Amino acid sequence: MDPVEAHLARVLAAIRPVEPARLGLEAAEEAVLAADATAATPLPSFDNSSMDGYAVHASDIAAATDLASVTLPVTDQVPAGDTRAVTVAPGTCVRIMTGALLPGGADAVVPVELTDGGTDRARFSQPVPKGYSIRRRGDDVAEGDVLLLAGTRLGPAQIALLAASGHGSVLARAAPRVAVIATGNELSEPGSPLVPGQIWESNTYMLAAAVRQAGGSATRHRAGDDPETVLALIGDLSEQADLLITSGGVSMGGEHDVVKAALSGSGAGTITFRKVAMQPGMPQGFGVVGPDQTPILTLPGNPVSAFVSFWLFGRPALDALQGLAPRLQPARRAELTNPVRSPPGRRSFLRGVLGPDGATVTPLTGQGSHQLGALARANALIVVPEQMASMAAGDVADVISLP
Amino acid sequence: MDPVEAHLARVLAAIRPVEPARLGLEAAEEAVLAADATAATPLPSFDNSSMDGYAVHASDIAAATDLASVTLPVTDQVPAGDTRAVTVAPGTCVRIMTGALLPGGADAVVPVELTDGGTDRARFSQPVPKGYSIRRRGDDVAEGDVLLLAGTRLGPAQIALLAASGHGSVLARAAPRVAVIATGNELSEPGSPLVPGQIWESNTYMLAAAVRQAGGSATRHRAGDDPETVLALIGDLSEQADLLITSGGVSMGGEHDVVKAALSGSGAGTITFRKVAMQPGMPQGFGVVGPDQTPILTLPGNPVSAFVSFWLFGRPALDALQGLAPRLQPARRAELTNPVRSPPGRRSFLRGVLGPDGATVTPLTGQGSHQLGALARANALIVVPEQMASMAAGDVADVISLP
Numbered sequence: 001m002d003p004v005e006a007h008l009a010r011v012l013a014a015i016r017p018v019e020p021a022r023l024g025l026e027a028a029e030e031a032v033l034a035a036d037a038t039a040a041t042p043l044p045s046f047d048n049s050s051m052d053g054y055a056v057h058a059s060d061i062a063a064a065t066d067l068a069s070v071t072l073p074v075t076d077q078v079p080a081g082d083t084r085a086v087t088v089a090p091g092t093c094v095r096i097m098t099g100a101l102l103p104g105g106a107d108a109v110v111p112v113e114l115t116d117g118g119t120d121r122a123r124f125s126q127p128v129p130k131g132y133s134i135r136r137r138g139d140d141v142a143e144g145d146v147l148l149l150a151g152t153r154l155g156p157a158q159i160a161l162l163a164a165s166g167h168g169s170v171l172a173r174a175a176p177r178v179a180v181i182a183t184g185n186e187l188s189e190p191g192s193p194l195v196p197g198q199i200w201e202s203n204t205y206m207l208a209a210a211v212r213q214a215g216g217s218a219t220r221h222r223a224g225d226d227p228e229t230v231l232a233l234i235g236d237l238s239e240q241a242d243l244l245i246t247s248g249g250v251s252m253g254g255e256h257d258v259v260k261a262a263l264s265g266s267g268a269g270t271i272t273f274r275k276v277a278m279q280p281g282m283p284q285g286f287g288v289v290g291p292d293q294t295p296i297l298t299l300p301g302n303p304v305s306a307f308v309s310f311w312l313f314g315r316p317a318l319d320a321l322q323g324l325a326p327r328l329q330p331a332r333r334a335e336l337t338n339p340v341r342s343p344p345g346r347r348s349f350l351r352g353v354l355g356p357d358g359a360t361v362t363p364l365t366g367q368g369s370h371q372l373g374a375l376a377r378a379n380a381l382i383v384v385p386e387q388m389a390s391m392a393a394g395d396v397a398d399v400i401s402l403p
Numbered sequence: 404m405d406p407v408e409a410h411l412a413r414v415l416a417a418i419r420p421v422e423p424a425r426l427g428l429e430a431a432e433e434a435v436l437a438a439d440a441t442a443a444t445p446l447p448s449f450d451n452s453s454m455d456g457y458a459v460h461a462s463d464i465a466a467a468t469d470l471a472s473v474t475l476p477v478t479d480q481v482p483a484g485d486t487r488a489v490t491v492a493p494g495t496c497v498r499i500m501t502g503a504l505l506p507g508g509a510d511a512v513v514p515v516e517l518t519d520g521g522t523d524r525a526r527f528s529q530p531v532p533k534g535y536s537i538r539r540r541g542d543d544v545a546e547g548d549v550l551l552l553a554g555t556r557l558g559p560a561q562i563a564l565l566a567a568s569g570h571g572s573v574l575a576r577a578a579p580r581v582a583v584i585a586t587g588n589e590l591s592e593p594g595s596p597l598v599p600g601q602i603w604e605s606n607t608y609m610l611a612a613a614v615r616q617a618g619g620s621a622t623r624h625r626a627g628d629d630p631e632t633v634l635a636l637i638g639d640l641s642e643q644a645d646l647l648i649t650s651g652g653v654s655m656g657g658e659h660d661v662v663k664a665a666l667s668g669s670g671a672g673t674i675t676f677r678k679v680a681m682q683p684g685m686p687q688g689f690g691v692v693g694p695d696q697t698p699i700l701t702l703p704g705n706p707v708s709a710f711v712s713f714w715l716f717g718r719p720a721l722d723a724l725q726g727l728a729p730r731l732q733p734a735r736r737a738e739l740t741n742p743v744r745s746p747p748g749r750r751s752f753l754r755g756v757l758g759p760d761g762a763t764v765t766p767l768t769g770q771g772s773h774q775l776g777a778l779a780r781a782n783a784l785i786v787v788p789e790q791m792a793s794m795a796a797g798d799v800a801d802v803i804s805l806p
Contacts, residue, residue: 025593026623029612044773046599052654079628079659081588083600097659099589099704101600140774148779155806156616160609160706161779164602168594185484186502190428191571196449197486197504199567206563209432213559220429225482251455256482256500301502303563370447371543376551376564403558 001277003386004312004347010272011286011313015295017323018242020171025163028154030215031172032322037147039165042138047102051133054093054115054122055106058132061124069125074118078103093122102134109133141165151323153215175217176321179241180207181233183249183258184301185225202372203247203306207299210310213403214318216243225249227261234262238269238290242321245314248301250283259285259298271296277386279346280305280369284313302369308349308381311400334361334380334399339392342384351378354399361399378402404680406789407715407750413675414689414716418698420726421645423574428566431557433618434575435725440550442568445541450505454536457496457518457525458509461535464527472528477521481506496525505537512536544568554726556618578620579724582644583610584636586652586661587704588628605775606650606709610702613713616806617721619646628652630664637665641672641693645724648717651704653686662688662701674699680789682749683708683772687716705772711752711784714803737764737783737802742795745787754781757802764802781805 020034049055056072064070076086077095086103088094093110094103102109107130116123141147147161148154154162154172162170180203187201188194201222208218221237223230230249237244249259250273263271263285271287282305285298297317299309316326334354340363342348351374352361361382366374383398384391391397423437452458459475467473479489480498489506491497496513497506505512510533519526544550550564551557557565557575565573583606590604591597604625611621624640626633633652640647652662653676666674666688674690685708688701700720702712719729737757743766745751754777755764764785769777786801787794794800 025608026611029615041597043776044602045597050771050773052659079588081590081600081628083598098654099587099602135771135773140769140771141776145776147776154612156609156612157710157775157778157781157805159612160605160710161775163593163605163608164706164775166593166597166603168592184502185482187484189571190566190569194444194448194569195486197484199447199502200569202563202566205428205566206559208429209557209559209562212432225484251501256455303567307560307563366543368453368538368543370453370538372560372564372567373446373544373548373550375560378560402560 001275001282001345004276004278007274007276007284007286008313008316011295011297011317012320012326014286014288015317015320018173018176018321020173022169023172023174024169025159027174028170028172029159031154031174032324033148033150033152033154034171034173034323035150037162037167037170039141039143039145039147041166042143043141043165044135044137044139047137048135049096049098049100049102049109049133050135051109051111052097053109053111053133055088055096055103055109056093057088057090057105058108058128058130060091061110062127064124064127066125069123071121071123073121095119107131153324173322175215176242176318177240178211178216178218178243178245179221179237180204180211180218181221181223181237181244181246183223183225183230183246187222202303203301206303206307207245207247207310210307210314211318214315215322216318225256225258227258230258230262234289234296238294239292241294243317244289244294244296245310246296246298247306250285250298250300263298269296271298273298277346278312279343279348281309282346284309303372304375305369307375311381329400332358332399332401333396334359336382336391336393336395336397337362339390340382340384341390342388344389345386347386348384349400350382350384351375352380352382352399353378354380354401361397404678404748407679407681410677410679410687410689411716411719414700414720415723415729417689417691418720418723421576421579421724423576425572426575426577427572428562430577431573431575432562434557434577435727436551436553436555436557437574437576437726438553440565440570440573442544442546442548442550444569445546446544446568447538447540447542450540451538452499452501452503452505452512452536453538454512454514455500456512456514456536458491458499458506458512459496460491460493460508461511461531461533463494464513465530467527467530469528472526474524474526476524498522510534556727576725578618579645579721580643581614581619581621581646581648582624582640583607583614583621584624584626584640584647584649586626586628586633586649590625605706606704609706609710610648610650610713613710613717614721617718618725619721628659628661630661633661633665637692637699641697642695644697646720647692647697647699648713649699649701650709653688653701653703666701672699674701676701680749681711681715682746682751684712685749687712706775707778708772710778714784735761735802735804736799737762739785739794739796739798739800740765742793743785743787744793745791747792748789750789751787752803753785753787754778755783755785755802756781757783757804764800
């Protein structure tokens with residue numbers, strides 16, 4: 001059996017980032033910048049007032065006090081957005097609003113709270129230093145500065161910086177397109193009637209949601225147990241997607257493993273199927289298919305196995321497709337409240353609940369690879385190393401926190 | 404000035420959860436369940452095999468050993484999805500695949516690895532206990548069990564449990580619709596040419612991204628400094644949105660505060676404008692507008708002020724609209740690597756970078772409320788309490804971790 005890390009390394013070695021595209025700012029949300037973004041102009045692009053008040057020559061009010069106030073005529077007013085070239089003559093002042101262009105000649109702004117707020121004439125009873133309440137051109141970002149480095153994921157603050165710097169679009173890698181395929185004659189659509197022997201299909205819903213949560217876009221597909229149909233579907237989708245993920249049809253049993261049958265020796269691509277030393281999720285496959293060498297992950301069909309496999313191999317693959325270093329597992333440790341068991345030689349990922357303080361973790365009842373009830377209540381996976389067959393209550397375990 | 408908590412309490416007191424709707428499973432991703440979801444059928448809905456192997460009467464192979472193996476005729480085979488009513492007669496066996504309906508009469512499945520894998524006849528060289536490799540009907544979820552409680556956010560695992568239990572749709576609260584409005588004659592579209600006095604508009608891009616990150620949907624709008632136009636826009640949007648968020652036009656200065664002018668005493672709704680004891684973001688407003696009493700948050704226009712205000716008041720409002728208890732701020736503490744200052748009487752939210760281990764936090768250069776450069780590099784807000792004017796390097800501060 002291969003170690004988890006060996007399979008992950010095989011996956012990551014075959015994945016190339018998706019082609020960058022020029023995206024508008026809304027389309028670029030949560031995308032990953034593909035080239036450094038630089039400032040074509042300084043930010044702010046002009047000297048402006050940080051307060052509502054009066055633009056003055058500071059020297060005119062240098063001697064102002066409560067007892068000996070200075071009154072200046074108000075010769076103009078400049079609201080934000082006013083693009084006129086206004087000037088403040090010595091011995092006068094100009095009313096100015098927050099964000100407005102600083103008039104020529106002015107070297108300070110006196111906040112309205114420090115004045116009588118007059119409209120024709122304004123009275124000043126204290127001095128302010130030169131530069132007071134002025135935001136200088138370029139005091140946030142200088143022209144030519146790198147705003148954001150390639151590889152930055154664009155959240156709200158990064159999008160805002162790009163917008164404020166005048167970038168209407170950026171070169172970025174958008175959400176990778178992932179086609180999710182469930183196989184099996186037993187699958188029926190949730191909401192439809194069921195007869196014994198059939199089950200409601202859940203893996204495409206789960207994996208599509210997980211793909212979107214990890215920053216991809218997803219389409220869902222389903223096929224029965226006919227290898228030729230599955231092969232044709234995989235072929236079609238390989239030309240429309242950046243990554244294919246199948247579930248089911250890869251167990252060890254034989255003639256009914258439709259994904260194995262479809263992809264083994266068909267010339268469709270280069271896929272290897274392996275046992276990975278983990279539980280759940282031992283049977284895994286990975287390779288590339290179609291003319292674009294589209295990567296394909298073939299996950300086991302039990303839903304908890306598919307979930308854990310996606311977490312270990314699919315999420316890092318999505319990071320790599322976006323040009324990011326694969327996220328490390330949130331590394332935390334917590335004390336087990338109850339004992340756990342694990343098959344020797346395989347690393348277990350047991351479903352558990354981390355306590356509110358993160359100090360303890362409780363393994364859930366129902367650890368079968370088909371048991372979604374426990375998975376849906378879990379907020380963590382408890383990791384039991386290959387060489388351990390059990391851990392006791394009070395032992396400290398590695399824990400992966402789930403979103 | 405009002406404390407932050409008083410303003411937040413005012414906001415939350417006025418917000419009602421959005422109406423739930425019946426959503427298909429893909430539409431329900433990341434939505435919040437509005438009623439308990441229960442299991443109409445047990446899960447699994449029929450006894451089935453957890454392995455590829457042979458369904459047997461366990462008593463037939465109870466004496467099997469390597470030296471005295473038992474050979475049974477294979478009378479049928481049952482793949483997953485086969486809905487026939489197959490029976491295993493005593494002294495015979497049936498080939499069975501993972502997930503397939505257990506044939507009548509069988510009380511154990513022998514994994515193929517423990518046999519010779521024969522097709523007409525199969526040889527068994529060890530016994531298995533009754534129930535071996537069988538998943539019993541209902542061993543994951545019993546009929547009538549609560550699958551998920553109202554108030555659960557539907558991530559991949561929860562969606563999977565709903566699908567596997569046959570729910571094609573659920574009653575849930577979808578993403579609240581938020582209309583984001585920026586005001587100001589100075590605003591120009593990113594990507595367009597600019598003249599001094601104008602700035603590229605960034606707040607709608609930032610706030611829309613922040614709304615989506617917090618689980619809402621967003622539309623972006625812009626208006627100049629004409630109060631009647633702003634009032635008409637707010638009126639229209641109040642009938643299409645679950646929450647309005649404006650930025651700008653609420654400072655203390657007077658006639659150019661367009662949002663204040665539009666909403667004060669107009670009969671459009673009930674809005675109060677207040678100073679909140681925080682920095683950035685002192686001028687805040689909240690109320691309800693329009694026939695549906697749509698809540699409206701009026702945030703200050705400086706981009707960092709708007710960002711911090713959204714974090715403190717907008718995110719909890721989105722939680723409340725989804726019927727969730729407002730998320731607590733991720734409560735963590737970290738040691739300052741450098742000193743910080745804060746205006747007395749106001750709580751500061753300074754932009755900083757948490758170290759990789761989360762133990763230290765470094766305040767960034769450029770803490771002005773217009774300085775997006777530092778915000779875009781920050782991964783944390785450093786909280787300085789109202790009663791402190793400074794904190795020293797080595798002091799431990801409360802820190803809000805940003806996504």
